[in-house]
Amino acid sequence: MIARADIDAWFVREVLPLEAALTQYFRHNWRDAAGVADFLQDVYLRAYEAAANGIPNSTRAFVFTIAHNLLVDRVRRAKVIPLEAVENLESLSVPADAPGPEAHAVARDELRRLEAALQQLPPRARQAFALHHIEGLTVREIAQRMSIGERGVTWHLNEGLRALATALYGESERSKP
Amino acid sequence: MSVSDKAMPEGEREARAAATPAEGLRIEAAERILARRLSPDWNDENQRELDAWLENPANRIAYLRLDAAWERAGRLEAFRPLKRPVSAPAPQSRHPLILKFAAAAAAIAAVIGSSLYFAQPAMRTYATAVGERQTITLTDGSTIALNTNSVLKLSAKASARKAVLERGEALFQIHHDAQHPFVVVASGHRITDLGTKFIVREETDALKVTLLEGRARIETAGDAAKHRATDLTPGETVIASADALVKSKRAIATLANEASWQRGVLVFENATLADAARELNRYNVQKLVIEDPAVAKLKFDATIPTNGIQTFARVAQQVFGLKIERHEGEWIVSR
Numbered sequence: 001m002i003a004r005a006d007i008d009a010w011f012v013r014e015v016l017p018l019e020a021a022l023t024q025y026f027r028h029n030w031r032d033a034a035g036v037a038d039f040l041q042d043v044y045l046r047a048y049e050a051a052a053n054g055i056p057n058s059t060r061a062f063v064f065t066i067a068h069n070l071l072v073d074r075v076r077r078a079k080v081i082p083l084e085a086v087e088n089l090e091s092l093s094v095p096a097d098a099p100g101p102e103a104h105a106v107a108r109d110e111l112r113r114l115e116a117a118l119q120q121l122p123p124r125a126r127q128a129f130a131l132h133h134i135e136g137l138t139v140r141e142i143a144q145r146m147s148i149g150e151r152g153v154t155w156h157l158n159e160g161l162r163a164l165a166t167a168l169y170g171e172s173e174r175s176k177p
Numbered sequence: 178m179s180v181s182d183k184a185m186p187e188g189e190r191e192a193r194a195a196a197t198p199a200e201g202l203r204i205e206a207a208e209r210i211l212a213r214r215l216s217p218d219w220n221d222e223n224q225r226e227l228d229a230w231l232e233n234p235a236n237r238i239a240y241l242r243l244d245a246a247w248e249r250a251g252r253l254e255a256f257r258p259l260k261r262p263v264s265a266p267a268p269q270s271r272h273p274l275i276l277k278f279a280a281a282a283a284a285i286a287a288v289i290g291s292s293l294y295f296a297q298p299a300m301r302t303y304a305t306a307v308g309e310r311q312t313i314t315l316t317d318g319s320t321i322a323l324n325t326n327s328v329l330k331l332s333a334k335a336s337a338r339k340a341v342l343e344r345g346e347a348l349f350q351i352h353h354d355a356q357h358p359f360v361v362v363a364s365g366h367r368i369t370d371l372g373t374k375f376i377v378r379e380e381t382d383a384l385k386v387t388l389l390e391g392r393a394r395i396e397t398a399g400d401a402a403k404h405r406a407t408d409l410t411p412g413e414t415v416i417a418s419a420d421a422l423v424k425s426k427r428a429i430a431t432l433a434n435e436a437s438w439q440r441g442v443l444v445f446e447n448a449t450l451a452d453a454a455r456e457l458n459r460y461n462v463q464k465l466v467i468e469d470p471a472v473a474k475l476k477f478d479a480t481i482p483t484n485g486i487q488t489f490a491r492v493a494q495q496v497f498g499l500k501i502e503r504h505e506g507e508w509i510v511s512r
Binding site: 024034035109118138 | 196197198199200202203204207208210211215217234235237238239241242243245246247249250251252253254255256301306309310441484
């Protein structure tokens with residue numbers, strides 16, 4: 001068994017950066033794009049649990065094999081089978097194990113990426129996020145600044161955090177095909 | 178809590194209802210992260226409760242993903258304006274409302290203007306794996322679609338308007354700016370847009386440029402004595418080698434097929450099996466292999482997904498009665 005802290009670190013360092021490619025893969029092979037969050041969660045869960053028996057050498061190939069198998073299962077289970085899925089299923093190819101642009105991230109790049117992700121947030125969520133992470137204000141101070149209650153601040157931060165994660169991992173600088 | 182409730186319009190409140198189970202889990206994980214990181218009175222009991230919740234792997238994954246994003250957002254601190262002490266009191270409610278907005282606007286402006294704080298590297302690299310596509314949108318709304326297995330460098334400064342295609346293929350849709358023409362460099366050749374939509378593709382020993390709309394100029398890489406330049410009009414394709422430019426013209430409708438990869442399909446009209454196989458191989462890790470010249474010469478019309486090795490094999494079997502054998506990632510097509 002691998003220590004859970006090691007699996008956690010591997011998951012954050014190597015699996016999460018594949019989210020953009022996984023999102024694109026899902027959209028390309030499955031007609032109902034609305035289920036992408038569930039798909040990602042399923043892929044991550046299987047990858048995380050499988051890694052308990054050993055961290056794979058090639059995370060990309062490992063994760064995409066899981067993604068492929070998951071789509072195969074979905075097609076088998078679906079009551080109404082999307083025709084495109086059937087057409088493409090046998091030929092789903094695992095993207096090559098080449099480093100994507102995400103592997104080249106350097107500190108400055110990371111800041112630009114964060115900045116771009118921040119711009120994609122809803123206005124109130126972005127404001128709350130900027131006040132906390134840039135200005136360093138507490139929830140109470142943000143509440144005063146935005147003239148809303150503290151729960152309202154938490155609400156906007158919650159929305160902001162989820163949107164930021166999607167912008168950072170899922171769709172940053174990639175448009176929908 | 179009435180204040181915060183008023184701050185949440187009805188529409189937003191409804192939007193909070195999770196569309197899918199995974200999205201519901203994300204909301205709960207975000208709530209727990211915010212409580213853990215922002216509660217002034219977080220205690221041992223809270224921590225034990227959180228630890229118990231994190232024993233479930235599904236919960237743990239949702240939490241790790243969002244917590245890593247929060248952690249990364251911490252680096253935004255680098256954008257904090259230098260002049261103001263971190264702990265400076267926020268403008269108090271005695272100030273007129275307009276000042277609060279001004280303060281908030283200043284915070285946002287600090288984020289937007291923050292790129293000025295950093296020296297920019299000259300070029301930024303974009304890369305796609307085999308089978309992958311990526312669209313880059315420039316600040317003026319121009320787009321560059323990067324096809325399978327390609328590498329493109331883009332000047333980081335928006336005003337520089339220069340791209341270098343180091344490998345593969347890209348479709349450029351460029352907003353024309355007479356003062357600042359967009360320049361693409363590939364295989365050493367130089368393509369200058371005069372308001373255009375065009376495809377640049379690197380082949381083994383030459384560069385292929387196809388103009389779909391507008392006008393563009395291409396100049397060869399050769400030294401001054403061999404320097405050649407030509408202007409392209411829609412429908413024209415130029416094959417540029419080290420010292421020559423060969424131009425041909427086709428109907429626009431036919432040319433549109435050359436951009437079909439953007440939709441995830443390849444359109445073959447009167448194509449040989451060898452050409453189609455070569456094209457499909459660009460998008461797939463598994464490769465089609467046709468060794469028999471008689472098989473290679475067979476012609477067909479088809480629209481095949483870019484990942485459609487299997488579709489191709491089926492056409493070969495059912496339409497042409499050919500055999501398919503699979504060996505370690507190779508699909509061998511024979512009679």
